[in-house]
Amino acid sequence: MRATFTSLKRLLLASIAFVLGAAGLTLFVDPLQLFRPSGSAFYSDDTRVQNAGLIRSQSFDTAFMGTSLAIHFRQSDIDRALGVRSLKLAMTGSNSRQQAFVLEQAIARGARRVIWEMDDFIFVDAADIEADPYLSVDLYRGTAKGIASYLFSAAMAKESLFALLRSVPPLQGPLTRAAPFLPVKFALADVDDIYALPRDFDIAREYNAKKALAAFAYITSPVRSRFLGEGYGYDAMVRHFERDAVALVERHPDVIFDVYFPPYSILQFVAMRDASPATLKIVTDLTAVIATRLTQLPNVRLHDFRAIKAVTHELGNYGDVIHHSPVVDAMVLKWLASGEYRVDPKAPLRSLDELKAQVEVYRVPGLP
Amino acid sequence: MLFNSYPFILLFLPVVLAGYFWLGRRSNLTPVIWLALASLAFYAIGSWQFVALLVLSIAFNYGIGHLLIVAKLGPSRRKAALALGVAGDLLVLGIFKYAGFAVENVNALLGMHFAVHILLPVGISFYTFTQIAFLVDAYRGQVAAYALPHYALFVTYFPHLIAGPILHHKDMIPQFEREETKRPDGHLILCGVIIFAIGLFKKTCLADGIQPLVALAFETRSPSFDQAWCGALAYTFQLYFDFSGYSDMAIGISLMFGIFLPVNFNSPYKATSIVEFWRRWHVTLSQFLRDYLYIPLGGNRHGRVLRYVNLLITMLLGGLWHGAAWTFVVWGALHGAYLCVNHAFNAVVPTIPSALARPARIGGAVLTFLAVVVAWVFFRAESVAWALRVLHAMADPSNVVFGREEIAALVMIAVYAALVWLAPNTQGILGYDHANRRVGENLRAGRMRPLFLYGASLVLAFGILGIQSHSEFIYFRF
Numbered sequence: 001m002r003a004t005f006t007s008l009k010r011l012l013l014a015s016i017a018f019v020l021g022a023a024g025l026t027l028f029v030d031p032l033q034l035f036r037p038s039g040s041a042f043y044s045d046d047t048r049v050q051n052a053g054l055i056r057s058q059s060f061d062t063a064f065m066g067t068s069l070a071i072h073f074r075q076s077d078i079d080r081a082l083g084v085r086s087l088k089l090a091m092t093g094s095n096s097r098q099q100a101f102v103l104e105q106a107i108a109r110g111a112r113r114v115i116w117e118m119d120d121f122i123f124v125d126a127a128d129i130e131a132d133p134y135l136s137v138d139l140y141r142g143t144a145k146g147i148a149s150y151l152f153s154a155a156m157a158k159e160s161l162f163a164l165l166r167s168v169p170p171l172q173g174p175l176t177r178a179a180p181f182l183p184v185k186f187a188l189a190d191v192d193d194i195y196a197l198p199r200d201f202d203i204a205r206e207y208n209a210k211k212a213l214a215a216f217a218y219i220t221s222p223v224r225s226r227f228l229g230e231g232y233g234y235d236a237m238v239r240h241f242e243r244d245a246v247a248l249v250e251r252h253p254d255v256i257f258d259v260y261f262p263p264y265s266i267l268q269f270v271a272m273r274d275a276s277p278a279t280l281k282i283v284t285d286l287t288a289v290i291a292t293r294l295t296q297l298p299n300v301r302l303h304d305f306r307a308i309k310a311v312t313h314e315l316g317n318y319g320d321v322i323h324h325s326p327v328v329d330a331m332v333l334k335w336l337a338s339g340e341y342r343v344d345p346k347a348p349l350r351s352l353d354e355l356k357a358q359v360e361v362y363r364v365p366g367l368p
Numbered sequence: 369m370l371f372n373s374y375p376f377i378l379l380f381l382p383v384v385l386a387g388y389f390w391l392g393r394r395s396n397l398t399p400v401i402w403l404a405l406a407s408l409a410f411y412a413i414g415s416w417q418f419v420a421l422l423v424l425s426i427a428f429n430y431g432i433g434h435l436l437i438v439a440k441l442g443p444s445r446r447k448a449a450l451a452l453g454v455a456g457d458l459l460v461l462g463i464f465k466y467a468g469f470a471v472e473n474v475n476a477l478l479g480m481h482f483a484v485h486i487l488l489p490v491g492i493s494f495y496t497f498t499q500i501a502f503l504v505d506a507y508r509g510q511v512a513a514y515a516l517p518h519y520a521l522f523v524t525y526f527p528h529l530i531a532g533p534i535l536h537h538k539d540m541i542p543q544f545e546r547e548e549t550k551r552p553d554g555h556l557i558l559c560g561v562i563i564f565a566i567g568l569f570k571k572t573c574l575a576d577g578i579q580p581l582v583a584l585a586f587e588t589r590s591p592s593f594d595q596a597w598c599g600a601l602a603y604t605f606q607l608y609f610d611f612s613g614y615s616d617m618a619i620g621i622s623l624m625f626g627i628f629l630p631v632n633f634n635s636p637y638k639a640t641s642i643v644e645f646w647r648r649w650h651v652t653l654s655q656f657l658r659d660y661l662y663i664p665l666g667g668n669r670h671g672r673v674l675r676y677v678n679l680l681i682t683m684l685l686g687g688l689w690h691g692a693a694w695t696f697v698v699w700g701a702l703h704g705a706y707l708c709v710n711h712a713f714n715a716v717v718p719t720i721p722s723a724l725a726r727p728a729r730i731g732g733a734v735l736t737f738l739a740v741v742v743a744w745v746f747f748r749a750e751s752v753a754w755a756l757r758v759l760h761a762m763a764d765p766s767n768v769v770f771g772r773e774e775i776a777a778l779v780m781i782a783v784y785a786a787l788v789w790l791a792p793n794t795q796g797i798l799g800y801d802h803a804n805r806r807v808g809e810n811l812r813a814g815r816m817r818p819l820f821l822y823g824a825s826l827v828l829a830f831g832i833l834g835i836q837s838h839s840e841f842i843y844f845r846f
Contacts, residue, residue, distance in 0.1 A: 004554035004812075011561060011825050018829030154573055154833035180772045183780035198772075218589060223753075 022157035026150065029160035031186045033057035034142070034150060042163065043194050044185040047091045050194065051102055052139045055109050058191065060087035063106035065099050066117025068092040069262045069322065071195045073329055081333035084113060088194065095126035096244035098135050105140050107252050115336065116259045118290070120283050123240040124231035159186050197326055207325035208316050215320035216267045216364065220275040228272055229279030237286050249297050258336060259294055260303035261287065263328060266312045267321040269359040284356060288349055295345035302343040303336060304351040307358060369413040371617045372571050372835050380410065385624055392550025399550045400517045403625070407526035411491070418489035426523050428456055429499040430516060436506035437513050450507040454500055461496045464489055469692030491530040493689055495523050497656055502537045504660055511537065518544045527618040533632040533652040549626035559798055559808040560623030565828035566794050567616025572834030575610035578602050578784060581777045585758050586748055592769040596761035598777040603748045604741050605784040608637065610842045616794045628802050635793045640732035642706040645740060657686050675711070680704035695755060699746040706739050
């Protein structure tokens, strides 16, 4: 009997030792670069976690924020086009709370300019940022809880162990080449590659009119059209816009905010027109408020790309009704640099009115 | 409360264990009451609003049970008492679990728009089945008169309360009554910790680890051939490690209290036929469906055709037990059909030449696994249409992406497949023998090296390190 209790004690003590050992390994390797920047670090596509490390480890003067509409940009392209040192912090499916929180952290670490791809749907209801299960505020803030969750993590221990193995000279080459195809998160050798499309990416296959039209048919199908306006509520969205966007801008008058409305395909609005007119009204009313409000703020430059017919009506640019190809990404950077689609504070609704007119008359190819 | 949480592991479990054994030195009854109260607290921490329902359910069934066991009722009154008990249980289950589903279908049929929003009480499917079995056995005269604390503990016993295994009163209550279980047994606690560690590792590192890959098939509007297969296989492994992890943890925790729970999983994906699969997957549910549904329906006693009908009905209801949705009905129907085909095949091809036995077993295992994967697609999908879309993608090899993400997913799935098919299962590792109340005999005899203990420590450590803030068990929804 005593022997079994001794074994039990030994097992529990050994477990504690292993837990501490794993935490020590993560502390030593620091895959997120939370404690110290590393020239040989690898990066992860898990942006909600990776951003916490990027903000602490990278040197930048410009934060680039957005949803999946801004996820494929390369920092090097942004830097070249705009003459800045950017840090891409875009997060797929993110909401305004998450974006504002992450931007706040980036500004605190030195961002003097923010480029913000702003979708209307980011302002829908979302979890309180303090209780957000998908974005750990403690990790960003570096609280004891956040650091503990980082160090005492099996996933991070696994990543650290892999990083350690990868640093062994004979294994370095093979493991670096194999990493992107292995179930490890920190597989990207270059920060520029985070969520960027590969250089040899087949654009025509992923972005074409057939795909855009198929997506249109899908979202306007009677069984699914109710999802078009899911979570949309004008009053709540305006409230969230004020709380997350306007308040952030006003808190940082020394930071320049380049906010832009991305060039969705015209099908996005036509889908609402045909299948959910109430949603279209919420979207246009909300963007009217956003445009009017933002153009009044001295440190904001608003750019509206939604009514650029040559792009938004060319369905070959899209993978569905909103996501545009890297070709359009390059155009966006060019437009931001030139300011040619900047909204005039004296006529903040001009481009919105243009868009409304386009939506009204547009006929979907192949439909009667 | 979750087994895979720090409050449970570091606070709740040690306190309940300490209280149980401390009280056990003074009496045989108070530890039972303590454990029943602790179980209610365990339930209340996660679902306080349904505690009253659970207590009422226990009181109601214990009362009906009393009528059937102690009161000297005539046959017709006994039958009426049983009918009242089972109908009451099913009515509560029906209201909480199926009312919304029924209204939804009536709305669809009649073009109406009634809305019913009823929260599903956690564990209701499990504790309802457990008690129906008790009532039926009481009616059959197979139940002794149990004391209320023991009965209450049998229903609420926290290791099984929320997601099984489905317990049988004849197996459990005598164990609760034994004085030996109230004294700490170092060997059982050690084995319990090891089994718990394996279960925790399965859940936090394996099931939660592969969970993101499931989205490839089930959260993509038009998955490609390889994405659909990766997602479907990922879910196949996630569900297994999630649920068998929970069952292992339940067995491990229970062993610490000196109580043996039934095995719920026995390497189901190694099954060489669907019949065998159901002897290995969610074993306690299979036994319940067999003893309290299939056999009362007539089983195989009324000819082949009726046997197949009974199989189909049993599996359809088994599917519906998992959830109020057509996807579960289809899943049950598929498994019913599989079982009919399997039995028909066995009837037509009684024996296989020994030279072909091995290839036939391998072929059977592959076919069984594929059939199970196809059925899981319905089990996981949001709707039947969505499931059909995934299956359509799985059947269209002309549309392949095979990019970085898909290759990484395949590597991960290969690792899981190796674990599932090549690694021994938990009861094999520890020699867990529920029937004979034996476990870890090799460990007791000193035939297991220190290396085994340190391996277990590593598994426990990684199980704890794998705990995430938002990770529920899939079966909590059933």
